[in-house]
């Protein structure tokens with residue numbers, strides 16, 4: 391089986407490095423390629439790099455799985471729909487240093503980087519991206535296409551809706567709900583539920599804006 395990393399930005403480079411230095415993954419993929427629609431066909435980190443249209447012609451879906459390596463939740467969703475719509479399967483990649491509850495459930499295309507703790511009964515839905523050294527409490531639900539940044543802590547029974555971005559070192563209390571496409575700013579201390587499509591920041595976090603264009607990184 392081969393692996394295609396979709397994205398050659400910071401997330402793509404990070405994922406490539408993690409994969410190639412993790413000895414437990416030796417031999418899981420016989421070849422790594424990159425997909426990037428913004429660059430001409432060529433090489434990236436000594437791997438083949440192609441736009442998605444050429445990728446579909448070159449690599450049959452039964453011989454390669456795809457990892458989406460971009461941080462913006464709306465972009466993750468768009469690429470998920472493009473890749474699965476073309477018949478490809480998304481790789482679920484969980485770093486061996488993670489502390490995983492045996493009762494946690496992971497969807498297709500979930501990426502969990504190093505040293506993440508995922509507790510009992512947590513459900514991580516399709517295409518969510520959990521960055522290194524974060525903590526997902528028991529019975530937490532992380533929705534499709536979310537990005538949870540490093541050092542974020544999501545406490546027990548909280549539900550994080552689809553397309554949510556949780557910034558670095560945010561702290562989200564137990565038994566609340568973060569609505570679809572909300573943004574939780576870095577360092578926020580979230581004490582109560584956040585409505586869909588709102589940006590919440592500060593300690594205690596307040597909804598200060600609407601995430602109208604579904605864009606975190608402007």
Ligand SMILES: CC(C)(COP(=O)(O)OP(=O)(O)OC[C@H]1O[C@@H](n2cnc3c(N)ncnc32)[C@H](O)[C@@H]1OP(=O)(O)O)[C@@H](O)C(=O)NCCC(=O)NCCS
Nearest residue numbers: 461539556557558573574575576577578589591592606608
């Ligand atoms: C929420 C966020 C997206 C807002 O970004 P933005 O819309 O560009 O906002 P700005 O930087 O223009 O800041 C607007 C105001 O909010 C304040 N602010 C921004 N982020 C803040 C935060 N995390 N906590 C408290 N206040 C914050 C700014 O100081 C500014 O205040 P001012 O108007 O009084 O000067 C951004 O702060 C954030 O948290 N990004 C995520 C960072 C991250 O996790 N990176 C990890 C990459 S893997």
